[in-house]
Amino acid sequence: MPSLFPSPDTVVSALRAAGCVFAEEEAELILATARTPGDAASMVERRAAGHPLELVLGWAEFHGLRVTVEPGVFVPRRRTEFLVDQALAQAPYATVVVDLCCGSGALGAALADALDGAEVHAADIDPAAVRCARRNLAAFGGQAHQGDLYDALPAALRGRVGILTANVPYVPTAELPLLPAEAREHEPRVALDGGADGLDLLRRVAAGATEWLAPGGCLLTETSERQAPAAVRALTEAGLRTRPAVSEELSAHVVIGVRP
Incomplete structure (x- = not known):
């Protein structure tokens, strides 16, 4: 039976x-x-x-x-849908999209779905994340690359990127033990740990953004309410026109920087 x-x-x-x-x-x-x-x-x-x-x-x-999503890969949060909406509002006709620190590739897949025919690339330092992102981008013809931030990207993308998303890890190292057990025990530390103030990776992304963005292209990153002013400064000091965006409904904070 x-x-x-x-x-x-x-x-x-x-x-x-x-x-x-x-x-x-x-x-x-x-x-x-x-x-x-x-x-x-x-x-x-x-x-x-x-x-x-x-x-x-x-x-x-x-x-x-x-x-x-697979074991060992960061789980996309619903609040990060706000970042996708902000990207589409800022650059509704973007033809080249890059998703840095891509994790599962959720951001790249969502943008590929909304921007019909866009060339989409994702990158992550974690091989498990890259394998997962390849699966999620396959239906859209997107590519996923393994490596450290911009080092992972094809050189031909320099100066062509219309939307650059970077949902970097932004939890300060000392606050990792305070995370919910689901994240602390089941998601990779490399996807959570943002360094002493949580902004180490964001500063590196901001520093290289103008080299990769097309004129008028935008960089979008998620942060916490407390970190948002420092994140705005980091993007501004990197030469971007920067503004914050907030969704009270989703408790989401996004910083947007546009290449002049």
Whole structure:
């Protein structure tokens, strides 16, 4: 007799007992995603043990797309959809897009989806992230490259980039222990640790931006409310016309710099 999928009530009870606040919604997603009863049982066990839901499912909803995520890769946050919207508002006709510190490639995929026919490149220093980004960009003809920031990019992109996103790690090193366990225990430190004040990577990205952006091209980065003034200064000192943007609804803070 074939084994049966666990009932929704059984899954909800297991997740609720583990402290999952949205147990009903999570149970529905797990049961809809699982291919076999064994998959369902394993997924419930992992979620109850504290693994991020997106890594349990193998995908995350982001800007209308289902983005593949894998263990060891940063999970895209819904607040970062605001960065995508700001990029599209700033450069609605961009034809070349670069997603630095790309993680899963969610930003690049979302922009590729919205900018029909745009040339999209993503880059990350982590090989697991690059593998994941390649999967997510494949449907759009995008490319993912491994390396340290701009070193990973094809030289032919210099001076041609219309949208440069850089969702850099921006958690100050001393504050990493304060992160939720889901992030602290299941996401790579390289995707979280922004150095002493959280802005080490942002300063490096800003310093090289004008070399890679086309005239009028824009750099967008996410930051915290506390760090936003320093992030604005970093982009301004790099020669960009800079402004902050805030979404109260998503608790999102984005800094936008435009090459003159």
